[in-house]
Amino acid sequence: MTGLTGVRACVFDAYGTLFDVHSAANALKADIGPEADRLSMLWRDKQVGYSWLLSLMGDAYKPFWEVTQDALDYAMEATGLADRKDLRQRLLDLYFTLAAYPEVPGMLAGLKAKGLSTAILSNGSPDMLNGAVSSANVGGVLDAVLSVEDVGIFKPAPSVYQLVMDRFGLTKRDEVLFMSSNGWDAAAASHFGFRVVWINRSGLPLERLPGTPVAIKNDLTGLADMIDV
Amino acid sequence: MTGLTGVRACVFDAYGTLFDVHSAANALKADIGPEADRLSMLWRDKQVGYSWLLSLMGDAYKPFWEVTQDALDYAMEATGLADRKDLRQRLLDLYFTLAAYPEVPGMLAGLKAKGLSTAILSNGSPDMLNGAVSSANVGGVLDAVLSVEDVGIFKPAPSVYQLVMDRFGLTKRDEVLFMSSNGWDAAAASHFGFRVVWINRSGLPLERLPGTPVAIKNDLTGLADMIDV
Numbered sequence: 001m002t003g004l005t006g007v008r009a010c011v012f013d014a015y016g017t018l019f020d021v022h023s024a025a026n027a028l029k030a031d032i033g034p035e036a037d038r039l040s041m042l043w044r045d046k047q048v049g050y051s052w053l054l055s056l057m058g059d060a061y062k063p064f065w066e067v068t069q070d071a072l073d074y075a076m077e078a079t080g081l082a083d084r085k086d087l088r089q090r091l092l093d094l095y096f097t098l099a100a101y102p103e104v105p106g107m108l109a110g111l112k113a114k115g116l117s118t119a120i121l122s123n124g125s126p127d128m129l130n131g132a133v134s135s136a137n138v139g140g141v142l143d144a145v146l147s148v149e150d151v152g153i154f155k156p157a158p159s160v161y162q163l164v165m166d167r168f169g170l171t172k173r174d175e176v177l178f179m180s181s182n183g184w185d186a187a188a189a190s191h192f193g194f195r196v197v198w199i200n201r202s203g204l205p206l207e208r209l210p211g212t213p214v215a216i217k218n219d220l221t222g223l224a225d226m227i228d229v
Numbered sequence: 230m231t232g233l234t235g236v237r238a239c240v241f242d243a244y245g246t247l248f249d250v251h252s253a254a255n256a257l258k259a260d261i262g263p264e265a266d267r268l269s270m271l272w273r274d275k276q277v278g279y280s281w282l283l284s285l286m287g288d289a290y291k292p293f294w295e296v297t298q299d300a301l302d303y304a305m306e307a308t309g310l311a312d313r314k315d316l317r318q319r320l321l322d323l324y325f326t327l328a329a330y331p332e333v334p335g336m337l338a339g340l341k342a343k344g345l346s347t348a349i350l351s352n353g354s355p356d357m358l359n360g361a362v363s364s365a366n367v368g369g370v371l372d373a374v375l376s377v378e379d380v381g382i383f384k385p386a387p388s389v390y391q392l393v394m395d396r397f398g399l400t401k402r403d404e405v406l407f408m409s410s411n412g413w414d415a416a417a418a419s420h421f422g423f424r425v426v427w428i429n430r431s432g433l434p435l436e437r438l439p440g441t442p443v444a445i446k447n448d449l450t451g452l453a454d455m456i457d458v
Contacts, residue, residue, distance in 0.1 A: 052281040056385050060439050070437035077434040156285050205306040208299035210289050
């Protein structure tokens with residue numbers, strides 16, 4: 001593709017996009033046993049699903065940190081690990097120090113070197129996001145860390161994506177280039193009006209949802225090279 | 230438990246509760262091949278997930294019949310069956326004649342014999358619901374078939390559950406006894422204020438969501454015996 005022009009802010013989803021949500025369970029894989037992968041997948045699926053359901057109920061929003069614990073409790077019961085209270089605490093502790101994908105620090109530095117604004121837009125609670133940003137040592141190459149906690153509803157509600165417009169004082173939605181590895185987030189952000197690069201780390205089919213990414217990549221390597229400033 | 234008193238309407242979720250959503254893929258199992266079960270699970274998961282996402286986007290509602298087709302297209306691609314256009318059409322045709330669970334006709338007749346009002350409350354498009362009700366021959370023991378199409382948003386939005394109150398002219402939400410096999414639907418209906426019996430057909434853990442069922446059963450057998458009129 002030719003270079004993208006007119007981009008003013010590069011905004012990233014956090015979990016699954018910059019930070020590897022499965023790194024927590026992976027770090028304890030030997031201790032968890034044969035259900036480790038299923039536990040991790042189910043934890044993530046329930047975390048996301050609960051965020052949608054609580055948002056739709058209208059009066060049931062709670063911080064993502066509580067949702068993350070609820071989802072883990074479900075996943076541990078479903079995989080026969082409900083009695084492993086030690087494991088529960090260690091998995092939750094690890095969520096504050098999730099590994100960043102290896103290309104992330106260099107990629108963010110490359111965007112800053114081009115004079116672009118950078119930000120995270122995430123369902124995560126501010127303390128969760130601060131922990132992951134600090135642990136990955138990327139605070140210096142991020143201009144903003146935006147949490148849905150300011151609007152009290154989760155993605156893909158439009159008011160979440162609007163946070164980016166307000167923070168950077170933008171009026172044209174397509175001045176935002178948004179990156180997410182979550183196909184549904186990529187679709188919804190595109191439907192909102194952002195230009196979107198779907199980071200399809202797992203090689204999944206395109207979601208049959210409104211909104212179409214302008215590009216699809218396997219990871220974030222080379223992102224800065226796609227943008228003409 | 231002692232008998233439930235003060236129940237005026239018994240309302241049922243359709244898909245998974247009265248009708249077996251996996252009966253379509255099961256009927257074609259030999260033709261689909263080894264991916265049949267995964268196709269069916271993924272089809273259902275995407276169907277439900279898309280209904281939540283479209284609702285949250287705010288301006289993206291489309292009829293459940295379209296959502297059902299979108300979800301099947303995703304599931305067929307994910308299982309390597311995208312080229313089987315013949316299969317796609319046969320699976321969709323079967324969705325209009327899903328099998329009812331065996332206890333359903335007798336259970337509904339038992340409720341009517343006690344003088345209770347009965348209804349379906351479903352995400353399904355009216356034509357889908359009419360097809361399944363007709364195929365299962367339960368139209369004569371249902372007082373109403375309510376579709377979210379009248380409010381243009383999917384479960385678990387409160388306006389969906391409100392349809393029941395309006396249809397039966399009720400003012401107290403706990404006069405409704407609501408049955409769903411979907412744990413999230415059971416939780417949300419309970420959070421809305423219905424009394425809920427979760428029909429936990431698959432022996433799953435309780436969802437960590439607001440709202441608590443008044444009872445949990447493996448199937449719908451004996452439901453009428455739980456109600457004192």
